[in-house]
Amino acid sequence: MLHAEAHDLEADTLQSLSQASVGCDFRIRFLSGPACEQLRRLGFCESMQVRKLAHGRNLICSVCGTRMALSRELAEQVKVCPA
Template identity: 75%
Template sequence: MSQVLAHELETDSMQSLAQATVGCDFHIKMLDGPACDQLRRLGFCETMQVRKLANGRNMICTVCGTRMALSRDLAHQVKVVPIPA
């Protein structure tokens, strides 16, 4: 029962990387959209950790120790949950 509640809370807190707060760390939970294969090749895989560094026309973030810029469209396809502090 507690696993079901934890999963529901996690799903409720899921947001796209485009919506995520700058300066925070997140776990990638799901890739949802037509560019999933392209995102995985860039290192945006489920369970990876990502930090959003800047917000604008392109999102700047770090994943696997590398800074990357993603278009807003790609960032909407990366679903993340915050890492508790």
């Protein structure tokens, strides 16, 4: 029960990649949503580090040394915490 409460508390402190600040490094904690498999194929996996580079019509980030553009809908499904 204590482990479940800790997980719930941690999930409450996470933010989506679309909410994250530009120029900061984040660690991907989990993927949540209908496009999880698509995101994993793109390289967005749990425990990976990602840097948000720009936020506009599409979100631009760097993961594994590669710049990628994501729609806001996909970025909402990536839950991150500060690295």
